[in-house]
Amino acid sequence: MSAFSPLDRRMMARALQLAAKGLYSTRSNPRVGCVIARGERVLAEGYHQRPGEGHAEVRALQALPESESDLSTATAYVTLEPCSHYGKTGPCSEALIKAGIGRVVAAMVDPNPDVAGSGLARLQQAGVEVGSGLLESEARSLNPGFIQRMESGFPWVRLKMAASLDGRTALASGESQWITEAPARLDGHRWRARADAIVTGVETVLADNARLTPRADLPQGCSSASEPPLRVVLDSQLRTPADAALLGEAGRVLILHRDGADSPRLRALLDAGAECAAIESSEKGLDLPSVLRYLGAAGVNECHFECGARLAGSLLEEGLVDELLYYLAPVLIGSEAKPIAEFSLQALSEKKAFKVVEERRMGRDWRFLLQPQR
Numbered sequence: 456m457s458a459f460s461p462l463d464r465r466m467m468a469r470a471l472q473l474a475a476k477g478l479y480s481t482r483s484n485p486r487v488g489c490v491i492a493r494g495e496r497v498l499a500e501g502y503h504q505r506p507g508e509g510h511a512e513v514r515a516l517q518a519l520p521e522s523e524s525d526l527s528t529a530t531a532y533v534t535l536e537p538c539s540h541y542g543k544t545g546p547c548s549e550a551l552i553k554a555g556i557g558r559v560v561a562a563m564v565d566p567n568p569d570v571a572g573s574g575l576a577r578l579q580q581a582g583v584e585v586g587s588g589l590l591e592s593e594a595r596s597l598n599p600g601f602i603q604r605m606e607s608g609f610p611w612v613r614l615k616m617a618a619s620l621d622g623r624t625a626l627a628s629g630e631s632q633w634i635t636e637a638p639a640r641l642d643g644h645r646w647r648a649r650a651d652a653i654v655t656g657v658e659t660v661l662a663d664n665a666r667l668t669p670r671a672d673l674p675q676g677c678s679s680a681s682e683p684p685l686r687v688v689l690d691s692q693l694r695t696p697a698d699a700a701l702l703g704e705a706g707r708v709l710i711l712h713r714d715g716a717d718s719p720r721l722r723a724l725l726d727a728g729a730e731c732a733a734i735e736s737s738e739k740g741l742d743l744p745s746v747l748r749y750l751g752a753a754g755v756n757e758c759h760f761e762c763g764a765r766l767a768g769s770l771l772e773e774g775l776v777d778e779l780l781y782y783l784a785p786v787l788i789g790s791e792a793k794p795i796a797e798f799s800l801q802a803l804s805e806k807k808a809f810k811v812v813e814e815r816r817m818g819r820d821w822r823f824l825l826q827p828q829r
C-alpha cells in the first residue's frame with residue numbers, strides 16, 4: 456500500500472460523493488465513483504449509473520477533454536478496484552492502461568471473486584503505480600449488500616419498523632395508519648427506493664393490500680433506476696389474491712411459496728403477471744436462509760423487509776437481520792396493540808442486542824439505524 460496525501464483523501468472523498476449518486480440506480484451492481492486528477496486539478500469525473508451502462512472509470516475517461524491526451528502524470532481515484540473481467544462491459548483496468556494513466560488509487564479491493572485483486576495486479580503489471588485502502592470504510596458503507604452478497608451469497612437484510620414509544624406497530628384491530636408522521640414516512644420510501652428487493656409476508660398483503668412501491672422523490676443529483684425494486688411476498692400457500700394492488704403496479708412481483716402449492720392459484724397469479732418460485736418450507740412458513748440465498752442468486756444486494764410482527768420475529772429470532780431501520784414516534788398506543796416482532800426468549804441473556812449506528816430526528820419522530828451486536 457502506498458502512502459496517501461491529504462490531496463489523495465480529498466479526491467477520493469469526491470469520488471465517494473459521485474458513487475453515492477448511484478445509490479438508487481445501480482441495482483445488482485455496486486455504486487462506484489471515479490475522479491481523474493492531475494495534482495489539484497480535476498480532469499474528469501464519472502460514476503456508475505445503471506446495470507449495463509458504463510462503469511465509473513470508463514465514464515470518467517469518456518468525460519476527459521480532448522486536450523488531456525497524456526495521462527502519465529494523472530491519478531484515477533476509484534471507490535472500488537477497477538474490474539479485470541469481461542462482464543456486460545469491457546474490463547476497466549484495460550481501459551485505464553490503454554488511456555495511459557500513471558497512477559490508480561482504489562478505496563477497496565473488489566470482493567467479487569472474478570476480480571478480487573486481479574484488476575490492481577493487472578494495472579501494476581502494466582507499469583501503473585497502484586494504491587488501495589484509501590477511505591475504505593466509507594467505501595464499504597456505500598455497498599453493504601454487494602459486498603455481503605459477493606462474500607457469502609446472502610443479501611444485506613434491512614428490516615424497517617415503525618413503532619410507538621411502547622414498541623407497538625398497530626392497534627389490535629389492525630389500524631396502523633399512521634403512527635409516524637409524513638417526514639418519517641417519506642424517508643421510509645427513500646429507503647425502499649434504494650433496495651433491490653422489498654419483501655413482505657402474505658399477511659401484510661392481505662391486511663393492508665400493500666403496494667410496496669417507493670413513492671418519494673430522490674435526493675437531488677441522484678440517478679433514478681431503470682425499473683422499480685423487485686417486490687417479494689413470502690406466501691407458502693399462495694394466498695396472495697390475483698387482484699392484489701401490488702400486482703397492478705409497474706415492476707416485477709415475485710411470490711415465493713412452498714413446493715406443491717395449489718396449482719389453480721399458481722396459474723391465477725402467473726396470469727396476473729407475478730413470477731412464482733418454490734422454496735424450502737419451515738415450521739413458520741418458508742425457510743428464510745433459503746429465501747435469502749435465492750434472492751442473492753437473483754442479484755439482490757439490499758433486501759428491504761417491511762412486514763408484520765410474525766415475519767419480523769422470525770428474521771430476528773434466526774439472526775438474519777443486518778440492519779434495523781427503526782422509526783420511533785413519541786406516542787403511546789397501549790398494551791393491547793400489536794408488538795413489533797413476535798419471538799420469545801427463555802432468559803434475558805438471550806436478548807437481541809443492537810448498537811445504534813446513527814440516530815436522526817425526522818420531524819417529531821426519530822429514526823435509528825441499528826446493527827446487531829455480534
Ligand SMILES: NC(=O)c1ccc[n+]([C@@H]2O[C@H](COP(=O)([O-])OP(=O)(O)OC[C@H]3O[C@@H](n4cnc5c(N)ncnc54)[C@H](OP(=O)(O)O)[C@@H]3O)[C@@H](O)[C@H]2O)c1
Pocket residue numbers: 615616617618624625629631655656657658659660662663689690691692693694737739740741742743761762763764765766767769770
Ligand atoms: N408498522 C410497520 O412498519 C408495519 C409494516 C408492515 C406490516 N405491518 C402490519 O403487520 C400486520 C400483519 O402482520 P403479520 O405478522 O400477521 O404478517 P406478516 O409478518 O407480514 O406475514 C406473516 C406471514 O408470512 C408468511 N411467512 C412465510 N415464511 C415465514 C416465516 N419464515 N416466518 C414468518 N412468516 C412467514 C406466513 O404465511 P404463510 O404461512 O401462509 O406463508 C405468515 O403468516 C398488518 O396489519 C400490517 O399493517 C406493519
